[in-house]
Amino acid sequence: MSDQHMRDFFNHLRSASRQMALYPEEHPALVEVVNKATDAANGLLVDASEKAITIIGDSLYLERTILPHASLEFNRLLRDMQARGVDSITLTSRVSRGDLHDLAAFLAATSGDVPAEGTIRLNERPYSRSDLETDTGFTGLRRSYARSLDVLRGVSLALDSEESFDLTGATWVVEQLVEQTLSQPAASVLLSTMKSHDEYTFYHSVNVCILAIALARMVGLPEEEIKLLAVGALLHDIGKVRVPIRTLQWPGRLDTEQWAEIKLHPQEGAAAILAAAAPGQEIAAVVAFEHHARFDRQGYPSMTYSRPAHFFSRLVSTADTYDALTTRRSYRRAETPNRALRVLLQGAGTLYDPDLVQTFIKMVGVYPVGSLLELDTGGIVMVTGNHQDAAELADVVLVRAPDGILLDEPEPTTLKDRIIVDQLTSDRAGVDPASLIERLELDG
Amino acid sequence: MTASARPEAIVEALGTAWTVFSLYPDPESQPAFRRAVELLQEASGDGAHLDLDSSGFSFSGEPVVTDREGAERFAKRCYLHRVEGLAVVAAPSPRDVERLFAGLAKDDATTSASGGIEAELRRDGVVSFSVAQRSLLRVVGTEDAPDRDGKVQQVLDAGVDAAAFAEALIEESGGEPDAVVDLFYGRYHETLDHLTEGDVFGREGVVQTFVEAFFYLDEPAQLGAFRRFLDSDEVFDRAFLDQFAGHELAKLAPRLDSQGLALLLDYARVATDQADGRPDELLGILKNPEALHSVREVAAAKVQERLGELTKAAEESAKFLAIVQDKFPDPRRYFYDSLEVFRGLLAVEDREDRFRRIMRVWVGKVSASVRASDFRRAELWLRSVTAKPTYPPDRQSDVDYSLAQIANPEILNHIVAAAAEKGEREAEKGSPEESALRLLQALGPRAVNALIDLLAEEEGRNRRRLLVGLLSRIAAEDPAAIVNRLSDDRWYVVRNLLTVLRETSTATASQAVVTATDHPDSRVRLEALRVLGISDSGATKRLTKAFADDDEKVRHAAIGMMGAAGTADASLALVAALDDRRTRHSDKLRIVLALASSENSSAIDALTSLAKKRFVLGGQTRSLRDAAQTALRRRQPS
Known part of the structure; x- marks a missing residue:
């Protein structure tokens, strides 16, 4: 719950900070967002008179609890704070509107004044690094993830304004992602459950990149090759920058014209990558061009050459489909991981490379880590570790009791002698698997 | 207004x-x-x-x-x-x-x-x-809209327990399937009609509630309701269908009547072409009528079978991985794969502005490779467009324009400099120098023109010689670009071009070269005569005319070439010139030598006659006779 409250608070603080630079103090838009941020800050204080938000490295903590997704989602705001020398914010009941305004202005660098009324205090450092020592291995991954998003944002901006870019940034972050993913495949695949509705394409691209790296590792591709593949995976959808935003976010079924616009993104992406690629990096363009080519050479754009879609393209296509299906979109529900795997299986041999699909399923398991399963008891468990040979041997924790109560402390349990009635999406279960697993890991 | x-x-x-x-x-x-x-x-x-x-x-x-x-x-x-x-x-x-x-x-x-x-x-x-x-079915956020109509709020509240909601509908309708369908479908639209404009969260909630409740209806009611939605093109009926996963549709498919199945198939076709191909699995299944009756079982069995395969023994995994690893691409092919994609781009890009942009990318690639002295890569990039073109014919002008951009002096200088490094030795196959030459050849006439310009400006003799050598090699297959530049105002340019043509030994008798034999500059006339040689039918007439040239070198060259021809016509022309009083003495001495080198009998007869003259007046005539005698003696076998 705290993570959600914190996200609300940071969302509004971020908006207020941005609007500080645009509007005069009395402007209604600014007034409104400062009010919202104040309300959200006070919402955090419903059960305590004081709460501290601490920043260490790339992580945000509310009191002693790490906020994994907020750390990622607000990475830029977090860095703005660091740039202003803020490493902790202590909120005290009740946070005043004036102090919130001061904080937003301070972070926006439109003012050098810290909050005056004392309801928000900066840099009290109530918790030290040792109090919060927490490096779970997710930290590095999350940092790489955030940097990858930044690279995609940068590339996207450059393309959108017809400016040139190079692949240096992409290559750099991909090397880190490869390193992290190869050393912690399970954690990285779990992190790939990160979704964003606001920046779907960017988050999706990083997820596909992580899944592709993990899959490539699984099949034994050499590391240098994985890095080349990963650049292609990260940039595979970059051509969508050229698709009108309203088509990308169209909430209903696309008409012929809109669909034609969407279908151009592989060739747009390939052309952009070719323009940016240094010698030896061109293969990323192949992935962008072919990631919607089917295993049977159908799909789009039409392939005018005789060879089948490149191995890298087939691999990215598998990861792409899986992540797209498990993400909720404006026009359809998210599929559960298990159902997404079934879709891959149904298309194996026609849409997807059957060997890669098999390997992919082997990699993520029948019930991937983070899967939320409804049992015959009515309880909901989350998979925290899977066993390749038998689903019933998976490690699970009970997150929602049979009576529907969400547990504060998940309880280890077993699937043995239990019937899995259904697999649920995180939206439906009301649980954020990645956050939960990271917390479980922190708790040892 | x-x-x-x-x-x-x-x-x-x-x-x-x-x-x-x-x-x-x-x-x-x-x-x-x-x-x-x-x-x-x-x-x-x-x-x-x-x-x-x-x-x-x-x-x-x-x-x-x-x-x-x-x-x-x-x-x-x-x-x-x-x-x-x-x-x-x-x-x-x-x-x-x-x-x-x-x-x-x-x-x-x-x-x-x-x-x-x-x-x-x-x-x-x-x-x-x-x-x-515009209304959205879904947007980010979770807030509820205030002031909702009571009916809407009722449905949304019911959404937390879809089973109870479905049960209530069944009860309200009396339980008869048709009545359930009427109520379900009618209530869906009625609720949506009561939504406030812009209440996207409400709309999303209503659709979701009805979709969830659908699964709690009895089968006949499900099928009836489903048909209603399929029959309609109305946007919210489509939104209802869009919430179904492919496998859920597949489960319903075999239970529909044929008309319903056809409608579902149409829906699936449209949906498959969009939205990540979501109901694609449905289409796949529907292609196999035998499977229609047990779609779910087939799908489940297939999944179980495939999953079961994944849990086999470790050695099988290793074998499997070996199969996958056999598919690994060859890294040495990556660049070629990229070039194929580039050619693919040219083929599929039908927007003029984007095609031009791709051409700019291409110019950049070739130029960058040249600047990096990677001539092999530059050549491959270049040929990706020019060899067996994949672009539509109506884009030729864009390609020509881009080629002209590539063949600019700066780029050509890079290439020439690279080619110069080979020095006197022959470039080996696969060497950078050889690639540079092939690159120039691939550039064709554009490179020739630019190289000619370089040649015209070049002051260094060695480099000029190099450029001539390069041009000769490039022009060997197609000398037209050289010939077309023979009208240049600068005599030295024309002479160099003639030298190039002489080295290529092709198309020597073109009219432009013949015209050059009348060039005001004797150095050009001389070179033109050399290019033309003696092989064509007009040679005797042309060389005879050159006997009267003001420049001694031209005359001597003409005499020498006439002698080398060795034909009867050539000999007669030489003899005639020998007898001609207007012919200079020094030229006559040359003619004697030329006749002596000929195997033609009339040439030998003329020489013999000259050598046997007994009464000669004047030193010049005597020296001419002596020269003839000497020449004849040299012809006799020792």
């Missing part, structure tokens, strides 16, 4: 007012704001209704063009709020305008949650503006 209330003027007035509103806490105190409001008040009498899309405002289908930045910002702001229509329906007060803008200044999620801008205006008592927003 009055002149002052033209759509452009209205949009500009809105833009101005928006700018003022954005900048000043009290916009009404600003004259610009007041003027803008006055104009809007005037326009209200005409019932001005503007439409909006991503390109800006339009009026009666025509775009409203204005160069005011404020107007553009205002249009963008409206678009962010998914405004699709804005009408000034009554004279707005300054406060009305401020209320409208206050709504637009909020974020979209906030206005959506409160029912949309129009709803906010109505709550504020503003009736002078009418704002139509």
Whole structure:
């Protein structure tokens, strides 16, 4: 719950900070967002008179609890704070509107004044690094993830304004992602459950990149090759920058014209990558061009050459489909991981490379880590570790009791002698698997 | 519409007012704001209704063009709020305008949650503006809209327990399948009709509630309701269907009648082509009629079978991985694979501006490779377009233009410099120098022209020789580009080109070369004679004419070539020149030597006759006879 409250608070603080630079103090838009941020800050204080938000490295903590997704989602705001020398914010009941305004202005660098009324205090450092020592291995991954998003944002901006870019940034972050993913495949695949509705394409691209790296590792591709593949995976959808935003976010079924616009993104992406690629990096363009080519050479754009879609393209296509299906979109529900795997299986041999699909399923398991399963008891468990040979041997924790109560402390349990009635999406279960697993890991 | 209330003027007035509103806490105190409001008040009498899309405002289908930045910002702001229509329906007060803008200044999620801008205006008592927003099925956020109709709220509340909701519907209808269907379908639309415009969260909740409840209906009711949705093209009926996963549709498919199945198939075809191909699995299944009766079982068995395969013994895994690893691509092929994709891009890109952009990328690739002295890569890039073209013929002019961009002096200098490194030795196959040469050849006439220009400017003798050598190799297959430049004003350029042609030994008798034999500069005439040689039918006449050239070198060259020809005609011409009083003595001595080198009998007879002359007058005649005697002696075998 705290993570959600914190996200609300940071969302509004971020908006207020941005609007500080645009509007005069009395402007209604600014007034409104400062009010919202104040309300959200006070919402955090419903059960305590004081709460501290601490920043260490790339992580945000509310009191002693790490906020994994907020750390990622607000990475830029977090860095703005660091740039202003803020490493902790202590909120005290009740946070005043004036102090919130001061904080937003301070972070926006439109003012050098810290909050005056004392309801928000900066840099009290109530918790030290040792109090919060927490490096779970997710930290590095999350940092790489955030940097990858930044690279995609940068590339996207450059393309959108017809400016040139190079692949240096992409290559750099991909090397880190490869390193992290190869050393912690399970954690990285779990992190790939990160979704964003606001920046779907960017988050999706990083997820596909992580899944592709993990899959490539699984099949034994050499590391240098994985890095080349990963650049292609990260940039595979970059051509969508050229698709009108309203088509990308169209909430209903696309008409012929809109669909034609969407279908151009592989060739747009390939052309952009070719323009940016240094010698030896061109293969990323192949992935962008072919990631919607089917295993049977159908799909789009039409392939005018005789060879089948490149191995890298087939691999990215598998990861792409899986992540797209498990993400909720404006026009359809998210599929559960298990159902997404079934879709891959149904298309194996026609849409997807059957060997890669098999390997992919082997990699993520029948019930991937983070899967939320409804049992015959009515309880909901989350998979925290899977066993390749038998689903019933998976490690699970009970997150929602049979009576529907969400547990504060998940309880280890077993699937043995239990019937899995259904697999649920995180939206439906009301649980954020990645956050939960990271917390479980922190708790040892 | 009055002149002052033209759509452009209205949009500009809105833009101005928006700018003022954005900048000043009290916009009404600003004259610009007041003027803008006055104009809007005037326009209200005409019932001005503007439409909006991503390109800006339009009026009666025509775009409203204005160069005011404020107007553009205002249009963008409206678009962010998914405004699709804005009408000034009554004279707005300054406060009305401020209320409208206050709504637009909020974020979209906030206005959506409160029912949309129009709803906010109505709550504020503003009736002078009418704002139509596009509705979204889903947007980010979780807030509920206030002031919902009771029926809508009832359905949304029921959504937390879909089974109970379905049960209530069944009970209310009396349980008869047809009645359940009527009620289910009717209630769905009735609820949606009661939604406030812009209540996207409500709409999403209603659709979801009914979809969830659907699965708790009895099978006959499910099939009946499903048919109703399939029969309709209405947007919210489609939205209902869009919530079904492929496997869920597949489960229903075999139970539909043939007409229903056909409708489902049509739906699946459309849906498969969009939205990540979601119901694609359905299409696959429907292609196999035998599977229709047990779709779910087949799918489940297939999944189990495939999953079962994954849990086999470790050695099988290793074997499997070996199979996958056999598919690993060869890294040495990556660049070639990229070139194929580039050629693919050329083939599929049918937009003129984007094709030109790809051409610019291409020019950049070739040029960068040349600058990096990677001539092999440059050549491959170049040939990716020029060899077996994949681009449509009507793009040829773009390609030609791009080729001309590549063949610029800076790039050619790089290539020439690389080629120069080979020095005197022959370039080996596969060497950079050889690649540079092939690159020049691939550039064709454009490279020739640019190289000729380089040659014309080049002062260094060695480098000139190199350029001539390069040109000779490039022009060997197609000398036309060289021949076309023989009309150059600069004599040294023409001479060098003739040298190139001489080295290529092709197309020597072209008219342009013949013309060069009359060039004002003797050095050019000399070279032209050498290029033309003696092989063609006009050679004797041409060389005979050259006997009279002012320049001794030209005359001597002509005599020598005539002698080398060795034909009867050539010998007769030489003899005639020998007998001609106008022929200079030094030339006659050359003619003697030329005749001596000939195997022609008339040449030998003429020499013999000269050598046997007994009475000769004057030193010149005597020296001529002596020369003939000497030449004949040399011809005799020792």
